[in-house]
Amino acid sequence: MDSIESLFSLRGHRGLVTGASSGLGVECAKALALAGADVALVARRKDRVTRIADELARAHGVKTIGIGADVTREADLDRVMDEVSAALGDVDILVNNAGVSPTGRAENFKREAWDETIAVNLTAPMMLAQRVARRLIEIKQPGRIINMVSIYASVASSVYRLSAYAATKAGLANLTRELAVEWAGYGILVNAIAPGWIPTEATEGGIAKPANKERMEAFTPMKRLGMADEIRGAVIFLASPASSYVTGSVISVDGGYTAW
Numbered sequence: 001m002d003s004i005e006s007l008f009s010l011r012g013h014r015g016l017v018t019g020a021s022s023g024l025g026v027e028c029a030k031a032l033a034l035a036g037a038d039v040a041l042v043a044r045r046k047d048r049v050t051r052i053a054d055e056l057a058r059a060h061g062v063k064t065i066g067i068g069a070d071v072t073r074e075a076d077l078d079r080v081m082d083e084v085s086a087a088l089g090d091v092d093i094l095v096n097n098a099g100v101s102p103t104g105r106a107e108n109f110k111r112e113a114w115d116e117t118i119a120v121n122l123t124a125p126m127m128l129a130q131r132v133a134r135r136l137i138e139i140k141q142p143g144r145i146i147n148m149v150s151i152y153a154s155v156a157s158s159v160y161r162l163s164a165y166a167a168t169k170a171g172l173a174n175l176t177r178e179l180a181v182e183w184a185g186y187g188i189l190v191n192a193i194a195p196g197w198i199p200t201e202a203t204e205g206g207i208a209k210p211a212n213k214e215r216m217e218a219f220t221p222m223k224r225l226g227m228a229d230e231i232r233g234a235v236i237f238l239a240s241p242a243s244s245y246v247t248g249s250v251i252s253v254d255g256g257y258t259a260w
Contacts (some may be wrong), residue, residue: 007242011036014088015239016080016126018071019098021048023200024148024231028095029056031232032239037093038063040084044070063088071098071124072116081131084157092143093239094132096125096172099148099165101202108164121168122175129179133188143185144239149173149192151254159215173250180248189247191238196254198226221256 001007015032019025033056040058040152041049046068053066065087069076072142084091100114100120117156129145136143152166153173173192180190195215199207207213207225217223234251252258 001241001244008236008240010093010236010239011037013032013037013093013239014040014084014091015093015095015097016040016042016084016091016128016132017097018042018124019148020044020052020066021179023202024198024228025095025097026052027228027231028097028146028148028235029053030229031235032063032093032095033057033060034212034232035236035240036060036062037239038088040065040067040080040088040091042067042069042071042080043098054092058170069184070135071128072119074127077124077127077131080128080201081135090139091132092136092141094129094143094145095148095200095239096128096146096150098124099168101160101162101165103160103162105161111161117164117168121165122171125172126175129190133179133183133186137183137186143190144243145176145179145188145190146235146238147172147176147190147192149176149194149250151194151196151252151257153192153194153250154258158219159212176250177248184247189238189243191243191246191248192233192250193231193238194252194254194258195231196220196224196232196252196257197228198228202227219257220254224255226253 015037017029020041049066057064142151150169153169176192
């Protein structure tokens with residue numbers, strides 16, 4: 001690894017990104033395509049992921065596919081793996097980005113919302129990671145799994161009431177460590193990224209409120225919110241040869257939010 005190309009190029013690799021119809025999911029897909037990987041974008045909004053996939057293919061000269069799917073459905077996950085394999089080949093970079101973040105007072109939080117949050121934020125990443133890892137182990141190939149967690153994987157929220165979200169993100173962070181230990185011997189490296197406050201389609205409504213934005217910035221040492229494209233560097237690093245001795249880690253992209 002004696003050149004920038006050999007450190008960070010993803011040419012010849014095939015990535016799969018969930019929750020890729022907006023926000024950080026789009027940025028994760030862009031990062032992989034920018035580094036040369038072929039990319040499958042998965043989300044419930046098939047029209048959106050198809051359009052974004054076409055744009056990435058034209059912009060970066062890589063193969064792409066957009067797939068409409070619900071990551072909480074086992075049949076959908078099996079179909080996703082089949083479609084990606086047929087279009088691009090076996091996935092060796094998985095980015096588990098799909099997530100939901102319902103708010104509500106813990107004492108009144110509905111069981112249905114709790115169960116949905118676990119299904120999307122914790123169970124789906126495990127089920128998809130299993131499928132990718134099983135195939136890589138079968139064909140004796142290394143791979144990378146990147147789980148999108150949150151600053152609330154390690155601290156509590158002082159802005160919103162996020163009991164289910166915080167619980168699932170903390171669980172996903174520790175699942176990341178466990179899978180890293182179990183799969184290291186197969187060359188499958190498992191890491192996570194913990195974003196801080198970054199305005200996206202999913203968060204901009206709450207962030208737009210002056211009192212919320214002021215509080216978020218006050219508790220961020222860099223005194224500003226993040227930008228969606230600032231996630232790209234961490235994605236490329238964890239997917240590329242540059243991170244060949246990194247597994248079981250959680251990289252914070254939060255302007256220092258969790259440093260104090």
